């Protein structure tokens with residue numbers, strides 16, 4: 001489970017060790033270990049109440065943990081160095097409605113002590129036409145884009161994004177992930193807390209899953225698939241005799257002409273060779289590896305009840 005943490009020759013940008021947190025008498029984080037390295041895009045998944053926001057708040061230094069260590073580029077959460085290295089995009093980002101996008105970002109730049117091409121940044125996040133409009137007239141997606149411009153502004157070492165695409169239309173989501181990719185390419189370690197499994201499946205390098213305050217998975221999609229031992233589904237469309245193919249492969253008839261079989265990763269190539277040997281009896285073939293949704297169900301629910 002720790003494989004995703006293994007990086008040779010570089011120090012993590014964010015290192016969390018044995019993090020414990022109580023809310024009253026209830027322990028909401030149980031010994032969480034997580035590292036993030038420069039340029040990585042890591043998805044943080046988990047049911048409502050699993051502890052994602054609590055962990056992010058601890059990293060930001062907004063709450064005190066009751067045990068464990070957090071280090072951001074070698075500094076403690078909440079310290080000036082850690083704050084300078086970290087950018088945070090909350091789920092529902094809010095700004096003063098009376099100022100314009102340009103004014104808001106100019107103010108942020110001044111506060112952060114950075115010289116930035118404000119207009120260029122606003123154009124980059126798709127707000128070029130709205131930069132002199134008051135934020136009060138922005139849609140939720142536009143405010144989210146402005147929040148992202150703020151994240152880009154400081155060239156952070158660590159970016160924590162909480163549900164960054166919630167409420168965004170599909171094109172805006174694509175744009176946002178393109179910007180996240182750019183952030184990572186410039187060396188920022190990006191943590192994305194999300195419930196949008198299909199999105200993070202395609203756009204992150206590693207998946208961390210929390211269940212009831214415990215980090216139950218932390219690896220690449222392939223790594224998690226291998227550990228979970230979930231099968232790959234193969235659907236075979238028969239040219240004529242689906243019954244014969246079902247009998248030969250031990251598969252299940254799906255409809256008149258198709259047969260579905262489930263195979264483990266280790267048996268995949270042997271099974272595909274068998275299917276290829278059936279020649280013209282097979283009209284088509286569809287191979288579906290385990291999806292993040294299957295893995296999430298496996299890790300987030302495993303052992304419950």
Ligand SMILES: Nc1ncnc2c1ncn2[C@@H]1O[C@H](COP(=O)(O)OP(=O)(O)OP(=O)(O)O)[C@@H](O)[C@H]1O
Pocket residue numbers: 023024028046047048049050051052053054055
């Ligand atoms: N201020 C608080 N006071 C008391 N309990 C809290 C507080 N904030 C969070 N909790 C509890 O801590 C646990 C973890 O909550 P957290 O907000 O970290 O979950 P989450 O994974 O971010 O959930 P979501 O996906 O709904 O945002 C929950 O049981 C929640 O009820």
